[in-house]
Each structure stands twice: as structure tokens, then as C-alpha cells.
Amino acid sequence: MKKIIIAVDGFSSCGKSTMAKDLAKETGYIYIDSGAMYRAITLYCLRNGLIQGDVVDTEALRKVIDTVTISFRLDPSTGKAYTLLNGENVESEIRTMEVSDKVSPVSAIGFVRKAMVLLQQKMGEDKGIVMDGRDIGTTVFPNAEMKIFVTASPEIRAQRRVDELVAKGELVSFDEVLENLKKRDHIDQTRAESPLRQAEDAYVLDNSHLTITEQKEWLIHLFQKITTGSES
Numbered sequence: 001m002k003k004i005i006i007a008v009d010g011f012s013s014c015g016k017s018t019m020a021k022d023l024a025k026e027t028g029y030i031y032i033d034s035g036a037m038y039r040a041i042t043l044y045c046l047r048n049g050l051i052q053g054d055v056v057d058t059e060a061l062r063k064v065i066d067t068v069t070i071s072f073r074l075d076p077s078t079g080k081a082y083t084l085l086n087g088e089n090v091e092s093e094i095r096t097m098e099v100s101d102k103v104s105p106v107s108a109i110g111f112v113r114k115a116m117v118l119l120q121q122k123m124g125e126d127k128g129i130v131m132d133g134r135d136i137g138t139t140v141f142p143n144a145e146m147k148i149f150v151t152a153s154p155e156i157r158a159q160r161r162v163d164e165l166v167a168k169g170e171l172v173s174f175d176e177v178l179e180n181l182k183k184r185d186h187i188d189q190t191r192a193e194s195p196l197r198q199a200e201d202a203y204v205l206d207n208s209h210l211t212i213t214e215q216k217e218w219l220i221h222l223f224q225k226i227t228t229g230s231e232s
């Protein structure tokens with residue numbers, strides 16, 4: 001069967017990655033978490049003193065951006081992919097609140113997006129890929145055969161994020177997470193470069209009240225419809 005590109009876009013913490021990973025597993029496609037790439041660049045900035053408050057030293061970052069490498073590798077023991085920053089496994093560090101808090105200003109920088117988009121397009125050259133993010137169906141792969149735009153209420157998304165962080169042993173308050181999420185939604189939607197928006201030909205999925213199983217069924221049904229033209 002001919003392989004396609006699946007673009008999954010939407011707000012922070014609305015289950016995009018769970019959905020995209022499930023879909024990749026079901027279809028045998030490669031899963032790419034584009035947010036992890038922006039998070040890795042943010043971690044690089046934090047480690048190298050390139051962020052003060054919410055202000056990024058863009059000129060210093062511009063000078064080094066071409067030397068920063070971001071890649072993914074599959075851990076055969078867990079079957080999960082992890083993110084590498086200049087060859088170092090940074091998978092857990094990029095998920096902390098510290099990185100979440102600074103990632104929006106970094107991902108709003110034009111030359112950062114340009115570099116990441118080129119890398120993402122390269123990863124999708126052979127199709128057979130599920131990529132999640134904010135601008136995958138609009139900017140990275142405007143011709144993707146299957147586009148999904150996921151949404152859920154801010155409160156439901158915040159609770160999901162709190163559960164995720166608490167499970168990892170990070171103590172956070174619901175209010176702190178909700179505030180961070182709303183701030184990121186705002187920056188993501190209003191930035192000049194590739195703002196988060198729904199592609200005109202995207203299928204919208206509001207999963208506020210869907211179980212993971214219901215969501216999976218919805219996705220597989222759509223995938224089959226698109227790849228075979230059949231409804232069953």
C-alpha cells in the first residue's frame with residue numbers, strides 16, 4: 001500500500017503525542033515529535049545562558065544554530081524513541097517545567113523554525129511518517145494526505161499534564177500548569193512565524209470527552225478511509 005504523511009497538530013497537552021504514537025504503531029509508520037525538537041533547542045539555550053527571563057539572545061543563538069544537532073533514536077529495550085541533543089540523550093530533561101516555560105519564545109524565532117522545518121521535511125522524504133506539532137499540516141507538510149487538528153478544553157489539558165508530571169515525580173500545581181498552558185496557547189497562536197492554526201483540509205478531533213480507545217478507533221477508521229477509500 002502506498003505510504004502517506006500524517007500530520008497531527010493542535011494545542012499543548014491535548015494528547016497529540018499519544019495519538020500520533022498509537023497511529024504510528026498501528027500503521028507501522030515512523031513517529032516524529034516535532035515539539036521535542038523545539039524543546040531540545042530550548043534546553044540548549046538554557047544550558048548556554050542564552051535566555052534571560054523570557055528574552056532569548058537571538059544573535060548568539062543565530063551564530064551557533066547550525067552547529068546544534070537534534071536527532072531521534074529508538075531504544076530497543078522500551079521500543080520508544082528518545083531525543084538527542086548534540087548526541088546526548090535529553091529525553092527527560094526536555095520535559096521539565098523549566099523547559100516548558102521557555103519553549104514558546106524560542107519556537108517563535110524565525111531562523112529556529114526554518115532550521116527545524118527543513119529537518120522535519122527531510123525526515124518525511126520517504127513518507128510513512130506520523131508527525132505531531134503545531135504547523136505540520138500548514139507549513140511542514142501542506143500536502144500531507146491525512147491532517148488532524150486536535151483540541152480539548154484548557155482545564156482538561158492542564159489536568160492531563162499535571163497527572164503526567166506527578167507520575168514522573170515532578171511536584172506542580174494545577175494552577176501553575178494551567179497558566180503555563182494558556183500562555184503557550186496564546187504565544188503559539190499569535191506568533192508571526194507559522195502560528196498554530198487549523199489547516200483548511202484538517203479533520204478536527206475534540207477529545208475532551210473521548211477515551212483513548214474511542215480516539216484510536218476514530219483515527220484508524222479515518223486512516224483506512226484515506227488510504228483505501230473504503231468506509232469500513
Ligand code: DC
Nearest residue numbers: 012034035038103107133134135184
Ligand atoms: O508539543 P509540545 O508541547 O512538546 O511542544 C513544545 C513547544 O514547541 C510548544 O509550546 C510549541 C512549540 N512547537 C512549535 O512551535 N511547532 C511545532 N511544530 C511543535 C512544537
